[in-house]
Amino acid sequence: MKIINIEEELLSEGHPHPVKIDKLDEIYGRENCGLKIYDSLVVDKRYYIHDLVETAKIQNIFAHYGFAPRVYDVVKVLINGEVKYAQVVEVIEGERGAKNTKYEEARDKISQYALKRGFYNRDYDPSNFIDDKYVDFGGWKFPENYKEQVQELVGTPPYQNIPELGIDGPRENKERFDRYNLDDIFWGGKTVLDVGCNYGTLCHEVHRRGAKRVIGIDTPSMIDSASEITQYLGHFNVDMDPVTIQRDDASNLSRLDIKEFDVVFHLSVHKYFGLPQGVIDRCKNTLYLEIRNHEKVDEDCLDKNFKSVNKSEIYDDYGPRILYTCKK
Numbered sequence: 001m002k003i004i005n006i007e008e009e010l011l012s013e014g015h016p017h018p019v020k021i022d023k024l025d026e027i028y029g030r031e032n033c034g035l036k037i038y039d040s041l042v043v044d045k046r047y048y049i050h051d052l053v054e055t056a057k058i059q060n061i062f063a064h065y066g067f068a069p070r071v072y073d074v075v076k077v078l079i080n081g082e083v084k085y086a087q088v089v090e091v092i093e094g095e096r097g098a099k100n101t102k103y104e105e106a107r108d109k110i111s112q113y114a115l116k117r118g119f120y121n122r123d124y125d126p127s128n129f130i131d132d133k134y135v136d137f138g139g140w141k142f143p144e145n146y147k148e149q150v151q152e153l154v155g156t157p158p159y160q161n162i163p164e165l166g167i168d169g170p171r172e173n174k175e176r177f178d179r180y181n182l183d184d185i186f187w188g189g190k191t192v193l194d195v196g197c198n199y200g201t202l203c204h205e206v207h208r209r210g211a212k213r214v215i216g217i218d219t220p221s222m223i224d225s226a227s228e229i230t231q232y233l234g235h236f237n238v239d240m241d242p243v244t245i246q247r248d249d250a251s252n253l254s255r256l257d258i259k260e261f262d263v264v265f266h267l268s269v270h271k272y273f274g275l276p277q278g279v280i281d282r283c284k285n286t287l288y289l290e291i292r293n294h295e296k297v298d299e300d301c302l303d304k305n306f307k308s309v310n311k312s313e314i315y316d317d318y319g320p321r322i323l324y325t326c327k328k
């Protein structure tokens with residue numbers, strides 16, 4: 001868990017409501033990050049750290065459908081020598097309470113979704129809505145069968161391995177991470193794009209290794225499941241974004257708020273949409289390109305765009321494959 005040193009003056013303007021703190025924007029590679037500080041964690045231990053993590057997961061599952069602002073992390077903050085627990089959250093503006101005309105419609109949509117997933121039915125206090133977003137998941141708990149619900153999101157047979165959910169896909173994670181030499185990169189502070197991320201296994205791994213910001217893209221139906229899995233596993237600062245790439249055309253990557261990523265994964269997706277120039281242009285440093293051995297890659301194009309291109313031998317991992325590791 002990160003410990004962030006914050007000067008109290010940065011909070012005083014809006015506390016207890018989160019206000020934007022530039023230092024957090026830098027740490028999380030985003031705009032409009034603020035802190036939701038849980039004073040009671042220090043004062044009377046009414047909340048436990050587990051609850052902060054669980055409510056962050058639940059909030060982010062709702063955030064994917066536009067029902068809530070995001071939580072980007074659960075941290076310790078050091079404020080004038082005192083340690084408190086906090087969530088790093090997306091700061092949003094809008095109407096609260098009696099003036100909020102969007103509240104009733106939003107409440108109905110959220111409660112419908114909550115009931116569908118088996119969350120406890122509750123009273124929704126209008127003052128906990130900012131415009132159409134619910135901002136206080138304090139006290140929420142996952143229903144007992146939630147892990148099974150998340151497991152059911154994964155298709156059969158699954159492509160990736162998700163050990164945390166007991167999902168055994170054909171491609172062994174450790175073997176893959178070793179093959180890609182993930183240990184060769186210092187991931188702290190890195191931005192990463194995973195094109196055709198599937199359930200997000202690679203995104204989770206580099207986030208675990210300290211990447212600052214990770215975006216996985218895939219088709220919309222895949223991304224709904226990937227987002228839920230990602231948040232359920234607690235990878236708060238990973239975004240799962242529904243982007244369908246057209247063959248040799250990555251122009252719809254323009255919606256992403258990062259223009260160049262330190263590392264781009266383009267793994268076993270070449271057969272679906274080739275390697276669009278737009279993906280190469282998004283890469284600042286390293287591109288991992290994995291193909292099935294019979295696919296034709298434009299190697300001249302790789303040589304033109306990268307300073308070094310390392311082509312592996314053919315290896316067998318759920319079929320014969322080749323890995324190109326390209327550095328700019």
Ligand SMILES: C[S@@+](CC[C@H](N)C(=O)[O-])C[C@H]1O[C@@H](n2cnc3c(N)ncnc32)[C@H](O)[C@@H]1O
Pocket residue numbers: 159160195196197198199217218219222243244245246266267268269272273
């Ligand atoms: C073989 S899987 C590879 C997944 C992942 N890259 C890996 O290596 O573990 C191919 C992935 O590409 C995604 N995909 C296929 N066509 C796509 C498209 N046009 N745009 C975005 N994603 C696509 C699929 O949904 C699937 O998750």
